[in-house]
Amino acid sequence: MNWESISAKFERVRTGETDLQKKIRGLRRRLTLLLAVVGPGLITSNVDNDAGGISVYTQAGAQYGYALLWSLIPMTIALYVTEEMCARMGVVTGKGLSDLIREEFGFRPTFFVMVTGFFVDLANVVAEFAGVAAAMQIFGISKYIAVPLAAMLVWVLVIRGTYRQVEVIFLFACVLYLSYVFSAFLAKPDWLIAAKETVIPNLSLSSGYLLMLTGLVGTTIAPWQFFYLQAGFVEKKVGPRQYPQARADVLIGSISCMVIVFFIIVCTAATLYTSGHRDITDAAQAAQALIPLAGKWAGTLFAFGLLNASLFAASILPLSTAHVICEGLGFEAGLDHKFKEAPIFYWLYTILIVVGAGVVLLPHAPLWKILIFSQVGNGIWLPVVVIFILLLVNRRDLMGEYVNTMTFNIVAWATAIGMIVLTLILTYTAIFQPGAPAP
Amino acid sequence: MDIYATELMGAKAYDAAGNYVGRVREFFIEPAEAPNRVSHYLLSRGNFQPLVAKHNQVASVAAGKLELNVSERALELYKPNESWLAVQKDLLDQQIIDTRGRKVVRVNDVELAPFRTNGNVELRLTQVDVGLPGAVRRLLQGVVPSAVVRKLQSKLPQGSIRWEFVNLVEPDPLRRGKLRITHEKLEDLHPADIAEIMEHLSAAERQGIIASLDEETAAAVLAELDERLTTQIVEKLDPEKAADILEEMAPDAAADLLADLSKETSEELLDEMPGREADEVRELLEFDPGKAGGMMNTDFAFVGEASTRDEVLEWLRGQELNLDQLDTIVLLDPSAQFSGTVPVARLLLAAPDQRMTELKMEPLLSLPPNADDKEVFELFDKYNLRMLTVVDEENRPIGTITVDDVVSKLVKD
Numbered sequence: 001m002n003w004e005s006i007s008a009k010f011e012r013v014r015t016g017e018t019d020l021q022k023k024i025r026g027l028r029r030r031l032t033l034l035l036a037v038v039g040p041g042l043i044t045s046n047v048d049n050d051a052g053g054i055s056v057y058t059q060a061g062a063q064y065g066y067a068l069l070w071s072l073i074p075m076t077i078a079l080y081v082t083e084e085m086c087a088r089m090g091v092v093t094g095k096g097l098s099d100l101i102r103e104e105f106g107f108r109p110t111f112f113v114m115v116t117g118f119f120v121d122l123a124n125v126v127a128e129f130a131g132v133a134a135a136m137q138i139f140g141i142s143k144y145i146a147v148p149l150a151a152m153l154v155w156v157l158v159i160r161g162t163y164r165q166v167e168v169i170f171l172f173a174c175v176l177y178l179s180y181v182f183s184a185f186l187a188k189p190d191w192l193i194a195a196k197e198t199v200i201p202n203l204s205l206s207s208g209y210l211l212m213l214t215g216l217v218g219t220t221i222a223p224w225q226f227f228y229l230q231a232g233f234v235e236k237k238v239g240p241r242q243y244p245q246a247r248a249d250v251l252i253g254s255i256s257c258m259v260i261v262f263f264i265i266v267c268t269a270a271t272l273y274t275s276g277h278r279d280i281t282d283a284a285q286a287a288q289a290l291i292p293l294a295g296k297w298a299g300t301l302f303a304f305g306l307l308n309a310s311l312f313a314a315s316i317l318p319l320s321t322a323h324v325i326c327e328g329l330g331f332e333a334g335l336d337h338k339f340k341e342a343p344i345f346y347w348l349y350t351i352l353i354v355v356g357a358g359v360v361l362l363p364h365a366p367l368w369k370i371l372i373f374s375q376v377g378n379g380i381w382l383p384v385v386v387i388f389i390l391l392l393v394n395r396r397d398l399m400g401e402y403v404n405t406m407t408f409n410i411v412a413w414a415t416a417i418g419m420i421v422l423t424l425i426l427t428y429t430a431i432f433q434p435g436a437p438a439p
Numbered sequence: 440m441d442i443y444a445t446e447l448m449g450a451k452a453y454d455a456a457g458n459y460v461g462r463v464r465e466f467f468i469e470p471a472e473a474p475n476r477v478s479h480y481l482l483s484r485g486n487f488q489p490l491v492a493k494h495n496q497v498a499s500v501a502a503g504k505l506e507l508n509v510s511e512r513a514l515e516l517y518k519p520n521e522s523w524l525a526v527q528k529d530l531l532d533q534q535i536i537d538t539r540g541r542k543v544v545r546v547n548d549v550e551l552a553p554f555r556t557n558g559n560v561e562l563r564l565t566q567v568d569v570g571l572p573g574a575v576r577r578l579l580q581g582v583v584p585s586a587v588v589r590k591l592q593s594k595l596p597q598g599s600i601r602w603e604f605v606n607l608v609e610p611d612p613l614r615r616g617k618l619r620i621t622h623e624k625l626e627d628l629h630p631a632d633i634a635e636i637m638e639h640l641s642a643a644e645r646q647g648i649i650a651s652l653d654e655e656t657a658a659a660v661l662a663e664l665d666e667r668l669t670t671q672i673v674e675k676l677d678p679e680k681a682a683d684i685l686e687e688m689a690p691d692a693a694a695d696l697l698a699d700l701s702k703e704t705s706e707e708l709l710d711e712m713p714g715r716e717a718d719e720v721r722e723l724l725e726f727d728p729g730k731a732g733g734m735m736n737t738d739f740a741f742v743g744e745a746s747t748r749d750e751v752l753e754w755l756r757g758q759e760l761n762l763d764q765l766d767t768i769v770l771l772d773p774s775a776q777f778s779g780t781v782p783v784a785r786l787l788l789a790a791p792d793q794r795m796t797e798l799k800m801e802p803l804l805s806l807p808p809n810a811d812d813k814e815v816f817e818l819f820d821k822y823n824l825r826m827l828t829v830v831d832e833e834n835r836p837i838g839t840i841t842v843d844d845v846v847s848k849l850v851k852d
Binding site for chain 2: 092093094095099102103106107108111236237239240241329330
């Protein structure tokens with residue numbers, strides 16, 4: 001062997017190494033790019049699994065076992081398609097959804113969207129605090145202590161924290177949803193059937209089943225989340241160059257949201273459904289019922305998941321609502337202003353928290369009715385918001401080359417119409433058949 | 440009496456003979472002719488092509504009613520015109536910059552004052568309403584009688600901006616030219632205020648503002664802006680313009696900006712810059728941004744330690760220095776090595792023939808470029824420094840870190 005071939009071999013080894021290093025560096029670079037953008041999509045989708053949502057998933061599992069799992073895949077697609085449009089609008093125009101509605105549709109439509117939004121969100125906030133109360137009751141803590149504490153916590157977090165800190169806390173809260181994964185494993189479900197039911201649609205035409213299906217869609221896709229998502233990307237100053245990362249964030253968010261839903265349904269299906277506890281009406285009851293069936297830990301983790309979800313949504317909703325309304329109507333908004341500079345913003349924020357927590361504390365609070373009202377409100381508000389989104393995202397003067405493609409439009413309109421029909425059914429039954437399974 | 444745009448929109452228009460002509464659907468200002476006068480009214484009448492009434496064809500204006508002093512036949516057909524500012528489309532509900540309040544606001548309504556000139560009435564735009572009264576008017580106009588709305592709004596806190604202090608934002612440069620939109624009023628603001636205003640605008644609008652500012656202001660604004668926005672803006676600028684702006688920036692700020700861009704873009708921009716400035720920035724780019732070298736600025740004033748106060752002052756007058764930033768002077772010994780610093784305040788009070796060596800700060804402090812930023816912060820804190828010298832291996836000064844570099848670094852982390 002001569003010297004030249006040896007050195008050639010060495011050369012190859014060395015360049016091979018640098019190739020690998022380059023690849024790793026490329027990978028690391030791509031990961032940093034993604035991490036700089038990740039947040040809004042992941043947070044928004046997870047906040048979707050709020051107190052109301054978890055109640056519905058629990059009932060779906062308790063009443064129908066694994067039979068509704070197949071709906072999660074189409075729901076993931078619907079969630080992704082609608083959220084992606086908002087992410088794209090935020091990234092391309094650099095403006096929030098309420099800003100765009102105001103600029104393109106004028107004052108009155110904006111005003112009505114905002115006023116409806118305020119009341120619907122207020123009902124949602126009440127539902128979140130009710131979730132806090134229910135979860136803490138399982139831990140043996142009275143709601144008269146838990147709810148005021150939770151309201152204070154929410155208030156301090158938002159007033160004292162910077163956007164970055166708050167986002168980190170929220171991302172951490174996303175991780176806490178994993179408690180549902182653990183309780184699902186503790187419940188020892190039949191994974192084979194669960195997998196089968198997820199992939200193969202199992203459509204039954206009984207009215208109760210259809211209602212539950214509608215409830216699932218209605219609680220998973222809430223109208224306020226579009227405003228929050230788009231504002232999140234604008235706030236993070238994500239530009240069109242980072243659009244692929246933003247899209248990945250939304251995709252990861254939609255999938256992770258549905259994965260959690262999967263585990264909640266599996267957990268309740270394996271325990272409550274199998275043992276015949278099928279008349280569960282909310283998540284707290286489910287947690288209680290889980291303790292004798294799957295052990296103390298499963299129940300505790302389930303209740304903890306509910307607490308986390310309720311607190312998480314209760315932190316985001318009031319702030320996001322106050323922001324959206326003020327921006328749309330042209331009032332000063334944001335925590336970097338003093339009370340005197342942005343009085344309307346602070347008043348809205350305070351009312352949302354105080355009334356939201358206060359209603360739960362009323363001795364004979366009609367929580368059940370408020371939950372229904374929040375659901376109905378979401379149902380009425382959603383079609384309006386989605387139609388605004390679709391009209392805006394197709395405007396070439398706003399979006400340039402980023403307008404919807406034909407295929408995307410077909411999928412998006414089909415999703416929108418499907419969602420509208422389902423939520424209208426839900427709304428109808430919620431109003432006229434208050435005893436029906438959907439909350 | 441003043442009239443609001445909301446009250447005028449949808450007003451019925453009648454010609455000189457009292458015949459109904461159509462409804463006012465829009466009105467325009469032609470800034471090239473007069474900066475605040477309503478020049479044309481668009482009158483629409485169902486399926487017919489809309490007509491345009493000129494400002495000298497209007498006899499009287501009141502809420503809900505417009506009277507012309509000519510017959511319908513004298514009116515022209517409407518043709519869209521890019522150099523007209525449409526009050527409804529371009530102004531209402533849009534964001535504008537309040538140059539006096541130094542913030543971005545949204546227009547709720549526009550206030551117009553009538554002026555009687557020979558035989559006709561001209562409307563002049565006086566204020567834009569960004570407060571609660573405008574919002575209430577927009578909501579209730581047409582639903583509740585005007586008089587009730589006016590009574591209601593008088594009870595609300597006012598929020599109006601005089602038209603002189605309004606700066607429109609128009610991303611399209613051609614349209615901006617036609618509408619005579621300049622950013623003169625904006626340029627008078629502090630760069631930090633302009634930067635904050637820009638953070639509230641959309642990407643296209645930010646781009647429009649930077650492109651129309653002079654290079655010096657643009658450079659100062661970019662230095663103040665959130666770095667994520669800076670990269671987005673510079674990437675989209677014409678490279679020649681971007682290089683001109685970078686040239687106006689302090690070398691350390693330029694290097695920070697370039698470090699965030701892709702390798703190709705930053706090379707392209709450096710090639711566009713004049714050789715000396717580009718070399719300075721290239722040198723700075725070599726340093727790790729987390730070290731003293733990455734924080735320093737290579738633009739600093741240095742003199743021989745043996746020179747007298749008068750000699751130094753004479754020399755300083757002849758130099759092109761950024762006077763706002765100059766507060767310490769670096770001293771060199773005969774072998775061009777670092778020998779100390781003199782604050783300008785000491786220079787000010789010294790006798791004319793006093794030598795620099797006598798005015799030196801104690802202790803003698805300097806750092807190598809690879810020193811950690813923590814070390815820098817500690818020195819600034821311990822000795823209450825306003826400036827610190829960075830030296831190479833042979834103890835020759837290569838740059839200085841000023842207290843504002845430290846503050847921005849601390850805030851960023």
